Amino acid sequence: MIEDLVAVFAALSEQTRWDILTRLGSRELSASALAAELPVSRQAIAKHLIALAEVGLVEAVPTGREIRYRALGARLSRVAMELDRIGSEWDARLSRIKLVAERS
Amino acid sequence: MSELVVTRTVHINAHRSAVWAAITEPALISEWFGDTAVFDLRVGGTGAMGWNEWGEFHIVVEEIDQPSAFAFRWARVKDADPTPSNSTLVRFTLADKDGGTQLTVLETGWEQYDGDVATGMKENTEGWVEELDELVAFLEKQDSA
Numbered sequence: 629m630i631e632d633l634v635a636v637f638a639a640l641s642e643q644t645r646w647d648i649l650t651r652l653g654s655r656e657l658s659a660s661a662l663a664a665e666l667p668v669s670r671q672a673i674a675k676h677l678i679a680l681a682e683v684g685l686v687e688a689v690p691t692g693r694e695i696r697y698r699a700l701g702a703r704l705s706r707v708a709m710e711l712d713r714i715g716s717e718w719d720a721r722l723s724r725i726k727l728v729a730e731r732s
Numbered sequence: 733m734s735e736l737v738v739t740r741t742v743h744i745n746a747h748r749s750a751v752w753a754a755i756t757e758p759a760l761i762s763e764w765f766g767d768t769a770v771f772d773l774r775v776g777g778t779g780a781m782g783w784n785e786w787g788e789f790h791i792v793v794e795e796i797d798q799p800s801a802f803a804f805r806w807a808r809v810k811d812a813d814p815t816p817s818n819s820t821l822v823r824f825t826l827a828d829k830d831g832g833t834q835l836t837v838l839e840t841g842w843e844q845y846d847g848d849v850a851t852g853m854k855e856n857t858e859g860w861v862e863e864l865d866e867l868v869a870f871l872e873k874q875d876s877a
Contacts, residue, residue, distance in 0.1 A: 637842065711842075715738045718837050722742035724764030725835065728754040729746040 639683040644668055645676050649685060652699040656689055659697070738839040745832040752799040755824050755835070771804075778813075781806065790814055794821065801825050805841070816841065 639645060647666055651657060659677060663670040677697055680686040686697045744751050754760045761769035761781070766789075771779020775796055780788040787810040795803035803823035807814040820841040827834045 711738055714839065715740055718738060718740040718839065719742075721764050722740055722835065722837065725751070725754050726742055726744045726746075728760050728763050729744050729750040729833070732746065732750045732753070 635683045636685070639679050639685060642676070644672070645680060648673065648676055648680065649699050652686055652697055656691070656696040656698045658691075658694045660694070661696075737842075739836065741834060741836040743829065743832055743834055748799045748826050748828060748833045751826055751833045751835055752802070756796075756798075756802050787811065795823065799826055 640649075644666065648662055651662060651665060657665075659670055659673045662673045662677075666673065668676075677686060677688075681688060681697075684700060686699055689696045689698055754764070756773055758769040758771060758773075758779075766781040766783040766786075768782035769779070770782075771777055771791055771793065773793065773796065775793055777793040778790065780790050782788045789807050789810060790813050791804045791806045792814050793802075793804050795801055801823065803821060805814040805819045805821050807819045809818045812818055820839050823838045823840070825836045825838075827836075
């Protein structure tokens with residue numbers, strides 16, 4: 629679980645990757661198209677896309693002669709779910725604290 | 733919606749001193765957290781929470797403001813001393829409410845889990861939580877569109 633979160637956080641730890649995800653959220657784009665919109669080289673964009681794809685935040689979509697990328701929401705929802713799960717553990721612990729404190 | 737903060741609150745029908753004891757006394761902590769709790773109750777004090785099934789997880793007491801706030805950092809890796817990259821911070825706050833006590837827990841530090849994350853993340857910590865929130869919201873919208 630933790631490794632999972634770490635990978636997603638690490639993938640999102642650069643501003644450029646947020647910028648890439650933001651743009652891919654509105655439409656599918658190729659690395660070249662992203663490079664035209666962002667102040668980063670195509671090679672750098674390609675590296676960021678690989679990092680994002682590795683943790684499941686984007687996926688490649690072959691389109692004609694080029695490869696476009698699209699953002700995937702499911703993975704981030706998963707992070708939200710993990711944090712919810714950790715919250716549920718606290719709900720259970722707080723219930724037990726309540727029992728301990730009210731007993732005295 | 734998610735933030736990189738986990739927080740929960742509970743109302744307890746007991747005096748604050750009883751709640752304070754429940755969250756700070758090792759013998760009582762072992763009734764609601766792990767199976768064992770051994771630590772030195774002073775700021776900077778170290779120890780461990782133990783689970784029969786999972787092993788020992790080291791902690792460091794970060795804050796003691798009796799009877800209002802208590803915080804410790806706990807390693808989420810077995811047998812390791814807590815560092816920003818392997819641990820999260822758990823902070824309890826207590827307040828009198830409706831003749832009882834309102835207890836809130838806040839668990840933070842998810843962003844710093846790993847040296848690589850820390851470097852990039854520290855520069856971006858401000859706004860990160862909001863950004864994640866917004867991003868999740870809009871990506872979910874994309875998903876359902």
